[in-house]
Amino acid sequence: MRAPFSARPPIIRIANGTFYRHHPNAAAPSSSHGHSHPNPPLFSDLNFDVPSQSTGPRNWCIVGPSLSGKTTFLQILRGQHLCFPPTARSFPYLATDEVPHRLRSPNRAIRYVGFDTGGGGGGGGLGPAASTYMSARYESRREITDFSLRDFLLGNTDLNPSTAPNDDAGIDAQLFDRVVVDLRLESLLELPVAFLSNGQGRRARIARALLTRPEVLLLDEPFMGLDPPTVTGLSPLLHSLAEKASPRLVLSARPQDPLPDWITHLVYLRTDCQIGAMGDKETVLEGLRKYIRGVWKGGLAEDENLPVHALGEMGRTLTKAGIQGQGLGEELTVISDQSVQDQTISSTGAETLGEPLVEMDGCRVTYGDKIALGNWTEERDGKSVSGLHWTVRRGERWGVFGPNGSGKTTIVSLLSSDHPQTYSLPIKLFGRSRLPEPGSGQLPLTFWDIQSRVGHSSPEIHQHMPRGLRVRQVLESAWADTFQSVPKPEDTMKTKVDATLNWFAHELNPAFNSQKIQPASLELPDDPLEWANDYRFGELSFSAQRILLFLRAIIKNPDIVVLDEAFSGMDDAVRDKCMLFLACGEEKMFAPGISKSSNGGHLPTEAPVVDSPAFKSGNVKVKGLSDQQALICISHVKEEVPDCVREWICLPEANTGLPARLGKLDGPLRTDSKRWRAIWSA
Structure with missing residues (x-):
């Protein structure tokens, strides 16, 4: 018989605990260069519980700007980092008979899913395939390590397994089917995980963690890098898990990220890895709102570890209908006439067309019978043409948009020459082909030529x-x-x-x-x-x-x-x-x-x-974009698109048969939601 919730201890209990990355009484770790790595106290005298059961919703989100310690806070909940006193952190519920034996240890009962590519434990990475060379994801499947998404979800990723997958617990078939459907992974199950797009890979990591049936699931910025439709669809799924407390969820987010409407409690972190505010959502938001207004009106000194500029967009809500509401300071905010967009607009160069740097003349990328890019036919100049037709010229600033899995990452791999099909597709980079062209008098473009002329962050x-x-x-x-x-x-x-x-x-x-x-x-x-x-x-x-x-x-x-x-x-x-x-x-x-x-x-x-x-002083060593350079930006968040972007291409959802849409902007995306909606409207 299960104990009533009033008698059941919390899963995680932290009572007046202070945490350190290294032992505070030991000498600070030093590098080979003699520098001491900082070891400040983290979240001094922290009190925080994750209940095993409660009378009402307690859905936490950890919010804070860069370097505030969001990931560190989630790691502490898993049992990482040193706790002082050691007894201040405990996991009492995991020691009860309510918990299956396989979940008695925190590292199994509390799963962390992060998207910092380092894995982070608990289902953060995609296993061996994650370490393969970049272009390998586009080759035909032929390596034994190229396990499928189904294998990844079922835990069948060891070449010589000594134990059954998932710690002998097995995967519940009904749970598997539900998670796969809810996370829109059905059509991807037989693909090698190396073929998944960034957004698909993130959904796969969440699914893998859910299938281990943990007691607590820690999601570190789960909506980062997902397209708007996927974000809108993923939030209700997480809400349904939170309602059933199976598993209990703790999320993290940046201040500018909209908060899911089902979040009930917030922890707002200072930039010195200390707690700025904690409690039910409305109380925390109201306290931060008063702080902002106090600083802006001049009666309250700004805390350098609680910067006001990071709070302006906080408080918007993610609902089934999309993002709603205003940030804490939005109704008072005035955009300066000398803001960054004035500088970036002027960097787009002359209006005359520069020489082509990228020419795609009907590209269609296929893996076997799967078409990853260019699965459409359209009318151009009175002719029916198929595949992607796209030209990028010097001085142009492009935004590339589209749902997860629509081919954005494939485009990047084509123009950076990581993709082996660049040899066989109608693509020219810097006016040259990857293969010899009879009669052209030009040498073919080498991989190293391209790498030296393309700067790439992804x-x-x-x-x-x-x-x-x-x-x-x-x-x-x-x-x-x-x-x-x-x-x-x-x-x-x-x-x-x-x-x-x-x-x-x-x-x-x-x-x-x-x-x-x-x-x-x-x-x-x-x-x-x-x-x-x-x-x-x-x-x-x-x-x-x-x-x-x-x-x-x-x-x-x-x-x-x-x-x-x-x-x-x-x-x-x-x-x-x-x-x-x-x-x-x-x-x-x-x-x-x-x-x-x-x-x-x-x-x-x-x-x-x-x-x-x-x-x-005339001592500038690094200058900004010139009119001899082209910019190609991919993002799912309008605020993360540089204000200089004026040309855009929006790829259709995979295998719909709809063509890519192209257009021009009359101003920055981040200052006008109508421009953003126009790009994403079919």
């Missing part, structure tokens, strides 16, 4: 970037043939890398706050960039890793810049800084210390864009 690059590379090495690899090879010597490489690291020291250096470095200052301490030779890529936060890969894509001023979900995982302030750097390099910066407009002294405004000290 989840695939993130997945395959070696975690052991130093921060400086990651940037320098933009000049190398492979991630780990020696960079090609170039006079400007060191000066560009140094300038970029200095500009983004606040965001990239984990010890920045303790060293008090000023990124835009001309007066630097001795060896101000030694940290970049110290910290490894894998030691950085997810947000910092994304920033570093974004910078790697643009630092060499390549002919084509491809940004595939490059800004996902960043909060709005970091994202805007990256976008301004994309447009202007070191020449422009947001005015520091300005949080109020001059309009009566009480309305918030974006900080104006001003000339940087580097520009004033």
